Amino acid sequence: SYLIDAADFIACSQPSYVTRYDMATDLKDGGKFLLNCEWDTAEKLAENLPATMKRTLAEKHAKLYVIDAIKIAQSIGLGGRTNAIMQAAFFKINPEIMPYAEAEDWMKQYVKKSYGKKGDDVVNMNYAAIDKASSELKEVAVPASWANATTGAAPVKLADDKYFREVIHPIISLQGDKLPSSAFNADGSVPTGTTRFEKRGVAVNVPKWNAENCIQCNQCSFVCPHACIRPALVKDGAEKPASFETKAAMGLKGYSYRMQLSPLDCLGCGVCANVCPTKEDKKAITMVPLETVVKDEVVNYEYSEKLPKVDTKEVFKPTTVKGSQFNKPLFEFSGACAGCGETPYIKVITQLFGDRMIVANATGCSSIYGGSSPTCPYTKNDEGKGPAWANSLFEDNAEYGYGFHLAYAQRRSKLGDLMRRGLELGLRGRCAEAFRTWLANKKSGEITKQVAKNLEIALPSAIKNNKGELKEILKEVNDSLDCVTKKSIWIFGGDGWAYDIGYGGLDHVLAMGEDVNVLVVDTEVYSNTGGQASKSTPTGSVAKFAAGGKRVKKKDLGMMAMSYGYVYVAQCAMGSNKQQFLNAITEAEAYDGPSLIICYAPCINHGIKMSNSQNEEKKAVDAGYWHLYRYNPEKVGTEVNPFTLDSKDPTESYQSFILGETRYASLKKAQPELAEKLFERAEEENTARLQKYKNLAGK
Numbered sequence: 001s002y003l004i005d006a007a008d009f010i011a012c013s014q015p016s017y018v019t020r021y022d023m024a025t026d027l028k029d030g031g032k033f034l035l036n037c038e039w040d041t042a043e044k045l046a047e048n049l050p051a052t053m054k055r056t057l058a059e060k061h062a063k064l065y066v067i068d069a070i071k072i073a074q075s076i077g078l079g080g081r082t083n084a085i086m087q088a089a090f091f092k093i094n095p096e097i098m099p100y101a102e103a104e105d106w107m108k109q110y111v112k113k114s115y116g117k118k119g120d121d122v123v124n125m126n127y128a129a130i131d132k133a134s135s136e137l138k139e140v141a142v143p144a145s146w147a148n149a150t151t152g153a154a155p156v157k158l159a160d161d162k163y164f165r166e167v168i169h170p171i172i173s174l175q176g177d178k179l180p181s182s183a184f185n186a187d188g189s190v191p192t193g194t195t196r197f198e199k200r201g202v203a204v205n206v207p208k209w210n211a212e213n214c215i216q217c218n219q220c221s222f223v224c225p226h227a228c229i230r231p232a233l234v235k236d237g238a239e240k241p242a243s244f245e246t247k248a249a250m251g252l253k254g255y256s257y258r259m260q261l262s263p264l265d266c267l268g269c270g271v272c273a274n275v276c277p278t279k280e281d282k283k284a285i286t287m288v289p290l291e292t293v294v295k296d297e298v299v300n301y302e303y304s305e306k307l308p309k310v311d312t313k314e315v316f317k318p319t320t321v322k323g324s325q326f327n328k329p330l331f332e333f334s335g336a337c338a339g340c341g342e343t344p345y346i347k348v349i350t351q352l353f354g355d356r357m358i359v360a361n362a363t364g365c366s367s368i369y370g371g372s373s374p375t376c377p378y379t380k381n382d383e384g385k386g387p388a389w390a391n392s393l394f395e396d397n398a399e400y401g402y403g404f405h406l407a408y409a410q411r412r413s414k415l416g417d418l419m420r421r422g423l424e425l426g427l428r429g430r431c432a433e434a435f436r437t438w439l440a441n442k443k444s445g446e447i448t449k450q451v452a453k454n455l456e457i458a459l460p461s462a463i464k465n466n467k468g469e470l471k472e473i474l475k476e477v478n479d480s481l482d483c484v485t486k487k488s489i490w491i492f493g494g495d496g497w498a499y500d501i502g503y504g505g506l507d508h509v510l511a512m513g514e515d516v517n518v519l520v521v522d523t524e525v526y527s528n529t530g531g532q533a534s535k536s537t538p539t540g541s542v543a544k545f546a547a548g549g550k551r552v553k554k555k556d557l558g559m560m561a562m563s564y565g566y567v568y569v570a571q572c573a574m575g576s577n578k579q580q581f582l583n584a585i586t587e588a589e590a591y592d593g594p595s596l597i598i599c600y601a602p603c604i605n606h607g608i609k610m611s612n613s614q615n616e617e618k619k620a621v622d623a624g625y626w627h628l629y630r631y632n633p634e635k636v637g638t639e640v641n642p643f644t645l646d647s648k649d650p651t652e653s654y655q656s657f658i659l660g661e662t663r664y665a666s667l668k669k670a671q672p673e674l675a676e677k678l679f680e681r682a683e684e685e686n687t688a689r690l691q692k693y694k695n696l697a698g699k
Contacts, residue, residue: 007031009094013069013086015039016201018049020156021173024056032093033062036069036082042143051152058147065093067137070204076128077121079609080204080268080338084111084126088133104130117542117666118607159197168194171374192386193379195333196265201294203268205287209259211247214284216257218325220272222578223614225340227329227347228266229285232258232304233312241303243296251315260304262333263290263297269339270611275575309382318352319586321578330354330386334377336369339610341601341617342521343369344574346492349519349585350378353488355385356445358408360401362493362502363394365528366521370492394497398505398518401491405516411483412442418473418480425470430458438484443515443592445486452484488589491518495536496526498598499555503535507560510567510594517588518596520557523603525663531605539685540658540678542667543605549667549678553685559692561596562631562643568595569631575617580628580646587632600626607662616661623657624650624686627693645697650690654683 006028015037017023027033039045045066046054057064067089069082078084084107091103098106111126158165167183170176207220207229221230233255234240246256268287276285309328316323330350336343342365350357359378361367370377371391380386392400419435427435434454441447455477463474491509498506498520509516525543526532533546535555542549561567568591570584581599588595600620602613620626628647635642658664658679668675 009034009090011086011090012036013082014202015048018053019153020200022052024053024060024062027056027060027062030061030063032065033057034065034067034086034089034093036086037066038068038071040066040068040138040140042140045140046143046146046149046152048153050155051149054146054149054152057142058144058149062142064140064142065089065137066140067133069133072129072132072136074204076125076132078125078129084129085133088130089137092134092137100134104134117670118662119665119669156199161194161197163191164194164197168197168374172198176374190374190376192376192389194375195335195377196379198333198375199264201264201290203263203266203290205268205270206263206266206290206293206297207261207270207272207285208288208293209245209261210282210284210286211245211258213278213282214247214257214259215278216247216250216322217277218322219275219277219578220259220285221325222321222348223271223275223344223574224347225269225271225336225338225343225613226265226267226334227332228262229272230260230262230304230329231325232260232307233310233326234258234307241296241299244300244303252310252312255310258300258304259285260301261293261297262301263294265333266290267338269613271339271614274611275614319582321582324348324351324582327351328381330357330379330381331370331377332379334369335372336365337604337610339613340365340369341523341603341610341613342366342494342599344614345519345521345572345581345599345601346370348574348581349490350387352582352585353445353490353589354378354387355381355383356449356485357387357488357490358404359387359389359490359492360397360404361389361391362397362491362497363391363528364494364497364526365523366492366494367391368528395501396505397493397497397502398491398509401489401516401518402509402512402514404487405489405514408483408487408489409514411480415477415480415483416442418477422470422473422477425473427462427466427470427474429462430454431462431474434458443486445488445589448484448486452481455481455484489516491516493518493520494527495520495522495524496529496532496534498522499535499557510561510596511564513566513593515592516594517585518594520596520598521601522598523601523605524554525603525605527603527605531603539682540667540675541663543663548671549674551678553682556689558596558598558629558631565636566593566633567631568593568633569629570595570597571599571627571629572597573600573617573621573626573628575614576621576626577628577646580630584630587630591632591634593633605663607666608660619652619657619660621647622650622652623654624652624690625654625657627690629693629697631696641696641698643693643696645693645699654686655679658682 005026007026009032010027011034012023013036039048069085072085073082092100107130115122236254246258249255249257270287273285273287276283278284312326318324329347331347361370378387378389434451438451459478524536531543533543533550537543537550538554540549558569558571562569568588572581572584574581600617602616608616630644632642
């Protein structure tokens with residue numbers, strides 16, 4: 001295969017790409033260029049296209065076409081889905097491939113085939129998209145003056161970061177094949193915190209904060225899948241941009257509060273606006289077109305990033321919904337789908353433990369948005385601390401993470417021996433005090449974190465002032481400072497890994513009884529590979545390899561792990577109960593043993609509007625489709641029941657809930673009699689599962 005360098009046709013599907021990429025260089029002379037944008041005249045295009053692109057189009061005698069696919073899609077109810085519109089425009093522009101009438105017929109046949117199971121409304125909207133594309137496509141003559149263009153839209157400003165300029169930017173500019181191998185680290189490692197440099201600006205609509213209506217609950221920040229909206233605290237009287245509107249911060253005297261957006265990182269999913277608990281006619285978060293706020297919000301965001309961190313933990317506990325959001329997310333701006341149900345869980349975990357986290361990530365969605373070259377969404381705090389992340393194979397991720405734990409346990413065991421020997425040799429002063437504190441509290445993340453800071457300060461002078469064996473011991477301790485802080489070992493993966501391909505390893509690692517934490521983001525299908533059925537897929541759900549509805553019930557992974565008796569197990573759904581999720585991860589991380597946290601994660605494969613992903617989680621719990629619980633082995637043998645059922649009896653219809661998702665509704669449409677039987681059985685299975693949980697809870 002080879003890259004095309006003389007294209008007859010080039011399409012640009014995002015208007016923001018014209019200032020980010022060299023879009024026209026590989027167009028052949030006399031070629032056709034299609035641009036999705038709202039600029040429908042030569043004058044508007046001249047203002048919004050970069051000078052280099054205008055010169056290239058003129059020099060290549062290009063035929064330029066424009067279509068406002070986003071406007072068309074929104075007008076017919078397709079949201080941001082422009083694929084049918086752009087495809088229709090392609091065939092309209094290129095009748096030499098086939099007559100447009102014939103192409104239109106083929107496209108509509110495939111719309112019916114592809115979307116028929118999603119219902120007539122979806123099919124008809126795509127038919128309308130094809131029809132409108134044909135009528136609204138417009139050719140704009142390229143002015144001869146463009147051949148000498150020197151003005152136009154400014155190219156994207158590059159971040160002031162050496163690695164970004166020398167490695168990342170060439171790759172995302174599609175020039176990566178020109179990089180020498182010497183540009184990369186020999187061991188394959190890459191720096192974290194680099195997604196913040198991308199600033200893709202691909203959202204159509206973004207959230208706008210209304211200070212007057214805001215109750216400062218921080219829920220919008222808590223659920224944001226891409227960590228794009230965050231609370232900012234600014235000292236009263238501080239100089240700030242004119243558009244940086246604030247209001248008095250509740251509970252923090254002398255500070256003002258603002259919910260700040262990063263407009264060029266936002267994907268415009270709308271989850272934040274839907275979760276905002278204020279009244280419908282007085283929303284604190286509303287969605288507005290990006291172009292109406294981007295200029296001011298870029299300035300505001302850059303200002304907010306430079307604000308000093310305010311210690312809020314005495315007023316708002318970091319383990320509460322509001323308090324957790326004053327911690328910087330150490331997982332930000334990933335490439336996950338807009339409205340993703342998985343990423344909010346990961347983001348919040350990094351806000352609690354990220355400065356001492358090590359993550360082993362199974363292959364799947366979480367490894368793609370977690371580590372796609374050339375950028376990394378895991379980042380660092382102001383002290384340079386943040387998660388270390390690695391991805392092995394699909395099938396051995398639990399073992400991989402277990403290996404992290406064993407390696408650190410061995411190194412920390414040796415570190416303890418060194419400290420004890422140092423004290424035996426008569427070590428005194430601050431180092432001796434730090435050694436004693438560490439030996440007594442080495443399993444405490446917060447205490448050992450402070451010990452590490454103290455030793456960083458005290459060790460250099462202690463090494464200088466001692467000699468002989470003690471000096472050598474202190475040097476060794478100094479070389480092992482990265483082991484002083486207790487690491488929070490996490491193993492991330494989806495249900496395809498945890499329930500299926502990696503289950504043998506997961507079961508083995510949980511059975512070993514060691515201190516590792518497992519997060520399963522459960523979409524009930526293999527999401528990354530296109531929605532194949534897993535053992536997590538419930539009865540009656542349509543998925544690839546279960547096109548006629550899955551015939552056997554969902555595996556109860558939590559109960560299987562619970563049977564060991566010494567594994568902490570929780571089942572969560574953030575959209576239903578945010579505090580329950582926080583309680584679960586806090587207890588799991590504090591537990592000196594294995595933990596398994598299974599989180600319900602709505603997915604595009606479910607056939608729902610992803611702007612409602614958090615609401616869908618709530619519906620799932622209210623309908624008794626998903627249950628919330630925690631099993632804490634530390635309570636075994638006490639007067640407190642170790643099993644807590646956190647969700648109440650269903651208050652909504654199970655059948656109504658599942659029929660609100662295409663993965664179930666499509667079966668009823670295609671095979672109504674079979675669907676009725678499978679759905680009835682699925683509800684019975686869920687009722688039986690709930691009764692089992694109630695029995696454990698003593699209810």
